[in-house]
Amino acid sequence: MLTLRVQERKQQENKRIEEAEDRITEAEEQIQQTGEVLIELLKRQTQLKSKITDQEGRSRRDNIRIYGVPENSENGSSTIEFIEKLLKDGLDLDPSTELHIQRAHRALAPKPKDNARPRSIVVKFLRFKTKKDILGKVWRKGGLTWNNTRIT
Structure with a gap:
């Protein structure tokens, strides 16, 4: 057991x-x-x-960054309209020229103090060719000025 x-x-x-x-x-x-x-x-x-x-x-690839534009230069208009006017006037483009800007905005950073460098503006073109043409014209012209301010 x-x-x-x-x-x-x-x-x-x-x-x-x-x-x-x-x-x-x-x-x-x-x-x-x-x-x-x-x-x-x-x-x-x-x-x-x-x-x-x-x-x-x-x-x-279709973006450019614009430096040196003083803050509040847009004066209430949209950034796209301001950039179109800036580029057409500064590069002596025909007013009827279509730049095909898709977006434009200030860099996403806190707004600087009055005496600090302004934020850059990021511009996205709808077409790479337009971006290339704009950059080519700026280089050929030797730069861009707006209201006695050098824009790069």
């Missing part, structure tokens, strides 16, 4: 050990699969980060 109980206990212990080993094996497999998935996700994240960086660079 005693040996029967000992055998029964050993069988129960062996069964519990087998179950534990099975669970451990399953857990190890899940950990390995999770590691593989994590590696794939990290690779994908790197690819997507690279694509985003490329897209951001491409979207900035």
